Amino acid sequence: MGLRTAVSTSTGLAFAALQYLAAAGLVAYVAGDSAWISIGVAGVLALLAWGFFGELNGMFPTAAAIRRYMSGAMDDRVALSVTFTYLSTIVLVVAADAFIVSAALTHVLHVPGWLTSVWTLALLSIAVLSNLRGVRAAGWLQDVPTTVVLVATLVVSVVALTRSGTALHTPLQPLHHHSGAGFLESIALGIFLYSAFEWVTTNAEEVRDPRHIHRSMLIAVGILFVVCATMTTAMSHVLTHAELSTPYPQLALGGRAFGTVGVWFMAAVTAVTALNTFNGGFITASRFVYATAREGSLPPILARLNDRAVPWVPVVGLGVISFAVSVVVEMVGGSGWQVLVAVGAPPRGADLRRGRLLRAAPAGPGS
Amino acid sequence: MATAEEIAEAYADWQERCNVNTRLARMLRGWDRTVHLVATDTGEGFTIAVSASVLSDLRSGLVDQPDLVVSATSEDFADLFWGDLNPSEKYLSGEIVLAGSSEDVMRLDAMSMVAFLDQ
Numbered sequence: 001m002g003l004r005t006a007v008s009t010s011t012g013l014a015f016a017a018l019q020y021l022a023a024a025g026l027v028a029y030v031a032g033d034s035a036w037i038s039i040g041v042a043g044v045l046a047l048l049a050w051g052f053f054g055e056l057n058g059m060f061p062t063a064a065a066i067r068r069y070m071s072g073a074m075d076d077r078v079a080l081s082v083t084f085t086y087l088s089t090i091v092l093v094v095a096a097d098a099f100i101v102s103a104a105l106t107h108v109l110h111v112p113g114w115l116t117s118v119w120t121l122a123l124l125s126i127a128v129l130s131n132l133r134g135v136r137a138a139g140w141l142q143d144v145p146t147t148v149v150l151v152a153t154l155v156v157s158v159v160a161l162t163r164s165g166t167a168l169h170t171p172l173q174p175l176h177h178h179s180g181a182g183f184l185e186s187i188a189l190g191i192f193l194y195s196a197f198e199w200v201t202t203n204a205e206e207v208r209d210p211r212h213i214h215r216s217m218l219i220a221v222g223i224l225f226v227v228c229a230t231m232t233t234a235m236s237h238v239l240t241h242a243e244l245s246t247p248y249p250q251l252a253l254g255g256r257a258f259g260t261v262g263v264w265f266m267a268a269v270t271a272v273t274a275l276n277t278f279n280g281g282f283i284t285a286s287r288f289v290y291a292t293a294r295e296g297s298l299p300p301i302l303a304r305l306n307d308r309a310v311p312w313v314p315v316v317g318l319g320v321i322s323f324a325v326s327v328v329v330e331m332v333g334g335s336g337w338q339v340l341v342a343v344g345a346p347p348r349g350a351d352l353r354r355g356r357l358l359r360a361a362p363a364g365p366g367s
Numbered sequence: 368m369a370t371a372e373e374i375a376e377a378y379a380d381w382q383e384r385c386n387v388n389t390r391l392a393r394m395l396r397g398w399d400r401t402v403h404l405v406a407t408d409t410g411e412g413f414t415i416a417v418s419a420s421v422l423s424d425l426r427s428g429l430v431d432q433p434d435l436v437v438s439a440t441s442e443d444f445a446d447l448f449w450g451d452l453n454p455s456e457k458y459l460s461g462e463i464v465l466a467g468s469s470e471d472v473m474r475l476d477a478m479s480m481v482a483f484l485d486q
Contacts, residue, residue, distance in 0.1 A: 060461060062458075062461065062464055062465065063469065063472075064458055064459045064460075064461060065461075067459050068459065068460065068461045071460075134470070203469075205465050205466050205467060205468075205469070205472065206467070206468050206469060283469070287469065287473070290473075291455050291458070291459060292459075294453065294455030294456075294476065294480065295453065295455045295456045295459050296453065296456065303480070305394070305473075305477050305480070305481070307390070307393045307394050308394070309394050309470075309473045309474045309477040310473075
């Protein structure tokens, strides 16, 4: 794995379809086009996490580093609990992405709403089956979806912004008609925009040069800042409150930029983000569950392998749980995805806490 | 600390278990790889090749370009091949270090597990 693939992996892990919703939600908490400030503050916090994870990777370049460091910093059972809380976020994000993509397709195709669950089931089934068959995308094939999604989002945002007039309204006044608490909320959502960029550390054994990992994380934070700041600025300029409140604000943004073609284009882009999320989410979570079961900390059934050396029980389990959660989100209605965003943010904070603990108790390989 | 002879003896036992295991043969289909073993305490290196679902004999020295590099103490290598050690536990504790693709790591772990589960 070269630096380019490491960057796309780090950025792709963070940039899920849920990103569009978090960006739209963030716009509501601060005045107009000053959302970039919240994203910038969150970016600085992400850089703190980058420092910790960079150190971790430098001292211990292996996928097991997170587990190793956490068990060195706290009681093993507590470490395992925290890690599984973090893993549950992956399930929630996969479920949310499946729901968002399905809702977007239902909206674009003008088909009955109940079909959303069918789309979700189909998408998750494809993800589970391809995982069970051990299908792996080549490095360059992992780069393409991430690049397409980021460039498309950036272009659509810039075009939409240009069409609305480029003059900024309140670029330096986040509290204009808004409260300080709202600003803090927006920073929390901003943190979510960077969430999971550090999971590229689990690829430490696959890179040609271990330094690629911490370099890629730094570049990914920069890319995420530029794309997300541009996107929120465009959203604050061209979308109505009602459009910002839908599960698919990116479709409206595409519509403002390129009309009907833009809506379809952003629907396709949303579907591509799901490829990244499902692929990364299922592989990361299932392999971690497998390794923990092999270690003896989880029931042995979770370590069962199929003939392609894939831990099939965790993969199927993650698929079923993700589908169940997405159905619940759909039943809850419009606020369902907001719950997922809210639940998704805290584990990112846990990263920072973990980073501090790790720094307090560094441990080298084999020590 | 285990000697090269002790590691070779343990490996020969593991190799036999693996090569007669029909399930493992299915799992290794199409997975032709060269694996280097590096004993961190003695500095010795060994090479294993997997070809057509069959494990080769253990060769002394680091031969050919590896797909996977496993670093551990000589004692851990011997224990691993005898089945006295859980490689996942050692891996997660940082005592066994791997370099290679995640798919290759999974296959290697599958070999260590299935060889003993199906006996």
